[in-house]
Amino acid sequence: MEVQKDSIKAWLLAARPKTLTGAAVPVMIGLSLAWSDAQQYDGSVFSWTAAVLCLLFAFIMQIDANFINDYVDYAKGTDDRETRLGPERACAQGWVSISRMRHAIATTTIIGCLVGLPLVWFGGLEMILVGLLCVVFCFLYTTHLSYLGFGDVLVLVFFGLVPVSITYYIQLHTFTLEVIVASVACGLVIDALLLVNNFRDRDTDRQAGKNTLVVRIGAKAALRTYMGVGVVACLLGMVYTYTDHRLAYDLSFVYLFLHYLAYLKMKEIWQGRELNAVLGLTARNIFIYGLLVSLGILLG
Known part of the structure; x- marks a missing residue:
């Protein structure tokens, strides 16, 4: 790919716009739950200004995390232009x-x-403490914690528990069991993206001393875990059946079917750059999950 150094195109590629769906989905679900529950107050407690700020903050922090990941992995030698299997990175390619x-x-x-x-x-x-934790772990993820195998835990926390629950809390100043369970389910769905990414890079990560969960448990167990997070996420959606959001639970099984198809493709390819196709399918499925669950909550 021909990209002029430090050009607008180079920065757009460095920002990785496709990853923004992972930032949007937790906020979408949190806002949908908040808007639905706010209707018992005639919707008067719901703030659209706060909703937009939550979404913008999530987008900016995702871009920030992408920049940090690009820079640190290149500096540590994890991203090698010749051996890298994943999508091209800005620093490694010399674009930035x-x-x-x-x-x-x-x-x-x-x-x-x-x-x-x-x-x-x-x-x-x-919210100051929450914001500081987001910034600190945005740096710690790439610099230290992902190399120790804690990446999946951080995804569960900062792409599930924190964005879904805090988005809801900002609107209604409380938490509910439904919100907490929904946030865990969301984190598991998004963790599938990290799992397929680390599944593809398991050999190069092992050589670089990056002990991801996939490196620790092995390829076969990682493949089962990839399928498992989707199944568990949908089962956790049973919490919606105890509220007025039953449709969200039903629609989530459309996602599970698509997730299963991605699992079969991942199992068939097994290794190599071809797994980037599964990465794309997984990102698409995450967005579909967010849309379907949010729609189910709002219509319910």
Whole structure:
């Protein structure tokens, strides 16, 4: 791919826009639950300003995490231009200079903090702590924790529990069992993306000393885990049957069917760059899950 160094195209590729669906889905589900529950107050407690700020903060922090991942993996030698199996990365390909990437990381971090700061008005001073944790673990994930095999736990927390629950809390200043269970289910669905990514890179990660969950448990167990997170996520959706959101549970099985097809393709390909096709299918399925569950909640 021909990309001019430090061009707009280079920065768009570095931002990895396809990953923004993973940032959007938890906020979508949290907002859908909040909007639905707010109707008992005639919807008067729901703030669209806070909703937009939550979505923007999630997008910016995802881009920030992508920049950090691009920079750190290149600096550590994990991303090698010749041996990399995944999608091309900006620093490794020379599309973005190292110095400008450092500046971009600082800029997106500051912008993220500025966008998130007004949420204190809606959610209280505790939002400062939540924001700081998001920023800190955004850095720790790539620099340390992903190399120790904690990436999947962080996805469960920061793509499930935190964004779904906190988005809901900002609107209604409370939590419910439905929200907590829905946030865990969302985190599991999004973790499928990390699993297929690490499944593809298991050999190069092992050589680089990156002990991901896939490296630790092996390929066969990782493949079963990939299928398992989708199944468990849908089963957790049974919580919707105890509220007025039964449709969300029913629609989630459309996602599970698509997830199963991706699993079969992953099992067939097994290794190599061809697994990037499964990565694309998984990202699509995550977005479909978010749309279907949100739709089920709103219609219910």
